[in-house]
Amino acid sequence: MPGQTDADRSLHPQRPVGASARSVLALPKAHLHLHFTGSLRIASLRELAVKHGVRLPESLLADWPPTLSARDERGWFRFQRLYDAARACVKDESDLRRLVREAAEDDVAEGSRWLEIQVDPTSYAGGLGGITPALEIVLDEARSASADLPIGVGVIVAASRLKHPMDARALARLAAKHAGDQPGEVVGFGLSNDERRGTTTDFAPAFRIARRAGLASVPHSGELLGPDAITETVASLQPTRLGHGVRSVESRSVLNRVIDSGIALEVCPGSNVALGVYQAPDEVPLRTLVDAGATVALGADDPLLFGNRLADQYRSAREDHDFTDHELAALARSSIDASLAPADVRRAAYDDIDRWLVSVPGD
Structure with missing residues (x-):
């Protein structure tokens, strides 16, 4: 959250960053995998x-962040139930604007x-x-912010695997009407929810509708x-990026195809561990x-449910995988x-990353 220090909210508070390390909070970066309700501050x-008079589950109150798993249908159901409970609290225009x-x-x-x-x-x-008005509110606040x-702030419109593919076509047509490459426009089209469904x-x-409008294809997989x-x-979906994609490492030929095709991976370590895909960050x-x-682009996925944000993913790279500055x-x-x-935006970020790298550690 705003004002936090590098020592705060780490995935591994027992393994503090050394005093000589450059701040990952100050490292310029892009955040490409963040779900709407899942971005909410607790x-x-x-x-x-x-x-709105909504009663939240105890794991979104005293027991936050919740203990989760998605290794089976029951675990995913609990994750989805918590997400749905949070989504039920986002009802009117002011809520959507506040969230963005x-x-x-x-x-x-x-x-x-x-x-x-x-x-x-x-x-x-x-x-x-x-x-249409729901998306237009989000886009308008994205422009304002x-x-x-x-x-x-760009917006990705995402269809759900739990809904009919015809619903996805309707969303793709709506996304296409607002397609662009500037803040407050729709920049991509995704597919989310339990990929087993x-x-x-x-x-x-x-x-295909989305690609014809110039939108990037960014499904979860x-x-x-x-x-x-x-x-x-x-x-089938000709992705520009894959949401997650970490399990490509289980097949060298698949990983090579991803790399050779120029498909980027939105890797969310905190999500992977919280949902039980991997047992530990390392x-x-x-x-x-x-x-x-x-x-690779690191992402936080659903900070509301996983209890860690974007900078925590960079801390994990440093602490669990020995990434140098x-x-x-x-x-x-x-x-x-x-x-x-x-x-x-890209040019300015690249320049500032170079400046971060030559800054004095600890600044």
Whole structure:
């Protein structure tokens, strides 16, 4: 949260960063994997619950952050139930605007120069007159936040695997109407939720609509399922990036195909561990992916439920995988490379990453 120090909110508070380390909060970076409700501050969620008279589960109150798993259907159901409980607190226009604004503020505090926040407007359409006004509110606040803060905010419209593929086509057409490459515009089209549900190829027509409008294809794949799912996603949805994709390391041929195709991976270590994909942070194959030549962009996924934000992912790279400051800078550059940010935002971020790298450690 704003004002936190490098020692705060670490995934590993028992392993403090040395005094000579450069601040990962000050490292310029892009944030490409952040879900809409999942970006909420826990304090804001509790205030919205009071505002709307929603009773939150105890694990979003005294027991936060919750203990989660997604290794089986029961574990995923609990994760989804908590997410749905939080989403039920985001009801009106002011709630949506607050969420976008605070997500941008929190990313600024962590050094982000560009944020791509992912939203399924059908989740918020009920009280706002439909999916079009819901998305337009998000886009308008993204433009406003980008004008007020030292960050650009693009929007990814994401369909859900739990819904009919025809719903995804409707979302793709809506996203196409707002497509662009500037803050406050739709920059990509995604596919989220439990990747064990639905049939990936059924969503190909929606992604064709999005690609024709110039939108990047950014579906989730390769976290809960392995290399075969990634192969299917690459073949049918022609992704620009994969949300997660970490399990590509289980097949060298699949990993090579991802790398050779120029597909970037949005790697979210905190999510992988919280959901039980890997048992400990040092098991996340971040080093393997980077050493193989993959384009990796670290992301926080759902800080509301996992209890860690973007800077924590960089701390994990440093503490659990022994990334040097030069390697952290390379990760930050990789996040800019993989982003859909305008050219001027990219240039400024690259220059500031270089300045971070020559700064005095501890500044």
